[in-house]
Amino acid sequence: MNVQGTVQSHTVIRVPDKAHAAMAPFVLLLVELAGGKRMLGHFDRAEPPAIGARVTADVVEKETPVFRVLEETP
Amino acid sequence: MGTRVVIAGVGSTKFGVLPGLSLQNMAAEAARAAMTDSNIPPARIGCVFVGNFVGGIMTGQELLGPIVAADLGLSNVAAVKIEAACASSSAAVRIGHDLIRAGAEDAVLVIGVERLTGAPRDALTTAMTAAIDQANEGGAGLTFPGFWGMVMARHMHLYGTTREQVAAVTVKNRQFGATNPLAQFQKTVTLGEVVASPPISDPIRRFDCCPATDGAAAVVLASENLARQHGSPAVRIAASVLVNGPARITDYEDIVTHDGTVNAARRAYESAGVGPEDIDVAELHDCFSIAEIVDSEDLGFFPKGEGGPAVTREASARNSKVVINPSGGLLSKGHPTGATGCGQIYEVAMQLRGKHPNQVPNARYGLTHNGGGTAAAVTVHILEAFR
Numbered sequence: 001m002n003v004q005g006t007v008q009s010h011t012v013i014r015v016p017d018k019a020h021a022a023m024a025p026f027v028l029l030l031v032e033l034a035g036g037k038r039m040l041g042h043f044d045r046a047e048p049p050a051i052g053a054r055v056t057a058d059v060v061e062k063e064t065p066v067f068r069v070l071e072e073t074p
Numbered sequence: 075m076g077t078r079v080v081i082a083g084v085g086s087t088k089f090g091v092l093p094g095l096s097l098q099n100m101a102a103e104a105a106r107a108a109m110t111d112s113n114i115p116p117a118r119i120g121c122v123f124v125g126n127f128v129g130g131i132m133t134g135q136e137l138l139g140p141i142v143a144a145d146l147g148l149s150n151v152a153a154v155k156i157e158a159a160c161a162s163s164s165a166a167v168r169i170g171h172d173l174i175r176a177g178a179e180d181a182v183l184v185i186g187v188e189r190l191t192g193a194p195r196d197a198l199t200t201a202m203t204a205a206i207d208q209a210n211e212g213g214a215g216l217t218f219p220g221f222w223g224m225v226m227a228r229h230m231h232l233y234g235t236t237r238e239q240v241a242a243v244t245v246k247n248r249q250f251g252a253t254n255p256l257a258q259f260q261k262t263v264t265l266g267e268v269v270a271s272p273p274i275s276d277p278i279r280r281f282d283c284c285p286a287t288d289g290a291a292a293v294v295l296a297s298e299n300l301a302r303q304h305g306s307p308a309v310r311i312a313a314s315v316l317v318n319g320p321a322r323i324t325d326y327e328d329i330v331t332h333d334g335t336v337n338a339a340r341r342a343y344e345s346a347g348v349g350p351e352d353i354d355v356a357e358l359h360d361c362f363s364i365a366e367i368v369d370s371e372d373l374g375f376f377p378k379g380e381g382g383p384a385v386t387r388e389a390s391a392r393n394s395k396v397v398i399n400p401s402g403g404l405l406s407k408g409h410p411t412g413a414t415g416c417g418q419i420y421e422v423a424m425q426l427r428g429k430h431p432n433q434v435p436n437a438r439y440g441l442t443h444n445g446g447g448t449a450a451a452v453t454v455h456i457l458e459a460f461r
Contacts, residue, residue, distance in 0.1 A: 008224075008228060008328075008329070009224035009225070009227045009228040009231075009329060010224065010227055010276075011219075011220045011223030011224045011227060011275045011276055011277075011278075012223075012273070012275065012276040013215055013216075013217060013219075013220050013275050014273055014274055014275060014276070015195065015196075015199060015217070015219065015274050015275065016196070016199065016215055016217065017196065017199045017200040017203045017212075017215070017217060018196050018197070018199075018200045019200070019212075019215070020215035021196060023215065026215065028214060028215060028216060028220055028224070030224055030323060030324070030329065037324075038323075038324040038325075038326070039324060040211055040214040040216060040323065040324060041214065042214070042215075048276075051227065051228060051231045052231075062213075064213055064214045064215075
């Protein structure tokens with residue numbers, strides 16, 4: 001399933017828990033989807049997108065989605 | 075209208091790195107100090123609640139209620155551990171308060187205790203993330219610095235809050251901590267040092283984070299009549315509120331407003347018959363520097379978006395209307411998670427008794443705000459000095 005939404009906020013996790021130690025640093029996004037539901041996801045780049053950027057991801061059950069920029073925010 | 079409840083006595087260990095002291099050692103030290111302070115005979119205590127978050131994970135020790143009660147020589151009492159992450163001991167105070175108010179008990183001992191130092195950093199991070207909904211959000215790698223990093227980024231985006239305004243919280247609280255003998259950090263820092271400290275979860279940096287802390291604090295709750303009989307140096311509990319808030323970051327309408335805090339504060343002000351403008355001193359849950367800004371807005375001290383400028387114009391410093399975190403807060407006094415709620419009440423009780431090292435002149439009303447998880451378990455207590 002593909003989802004699209006708007007970046008509400010972001011961070012770069014540099015001090016992870018044990019389960020994510022090998023991934024760090026990594027970008028974490030809080031994304032508001034159409035209809036208002038919110039979703040946590042990773043990002044396909046090392047630097048986070050701007051808050052308000054439009055992003056999309058393919059969602060697979062029980063996996064954290066990896067978002068990519070849908071369109072650059074002017 | 076039930077029985078009026080007071081904080082009859084308080085006690086605390088120093089907060090900091092306390093090698094060689096077990097959970098039981100720390101809990102007993104704080105509890106004995108509180109019991110002595112209260113003048114209430116131990117035989118009058120009907121319940122012992124121990125607020126603790128990760129004792130089992132970090133030290134392997136559970137069943138702290140009966141163990142600590144036995145160490146204190148208290149038998150035939152109800153003794154249990156209560157867990158609400160970083161709000162564990164203030165949640166226990168709320169429960170004890172209700173038992174006394176309902177007339178079921180005359181006196182309740184509440185102890186908060188935690189040991190967080192001595193473990194590798196990733197082990198501590200993993201223990202803390204036990205308060206994140208692992209089934210839904212743990213898999214993404216969310217941590218608490220990560221949660222507050224996202225809150226900070228959005229607050230800056232929406233309200234223009236600056237990096238320097240957020241850093242000023244740490245500078246202020248380190249100044250207070252430098253003159254609080256119980257504080258873990260008794261050294262001031264500059265704005266430049268905060269901004270240049272290593273990044274943890276952007277935009278949060280190391281000096282934006284509270285430290286890992288060991289320590290214990292305790293309070294004896296009692297009916298006002300019992301406290302008067304024994305000459306306790308009491309302060310009145312004008313409001314004791316515990317509410318839940320969003321348990322997942324994705325449950326928030328907007329992460330810059332914490333519904334648990336807003337709702338707890340509203341109920342506390344209604345219960346006490348006062349408003350935020352009446353509060354003289356407040357100990358807020360500044361687990362991260364941005365948290366003090368968000369909390370101060372959600373508690374009604376400043377309009378939403380004005381918490382940042384308020385810090386830099388020193389509206390919450392020593393001579394302002396409401397003095398925020400004169401203990402040094404979690405950022406400087408330290409954050410032994412399960413003990414923090416009782417520690418905040420200790421600090422405000424001493425302010426209202428006129429005996430605090432960073433005394434707020436003529437303080438009548440004091441407020442404590444303590445949050446567990448993603449502000450998912452929130453307490454607000456309003457205390458009033460007897461005049």
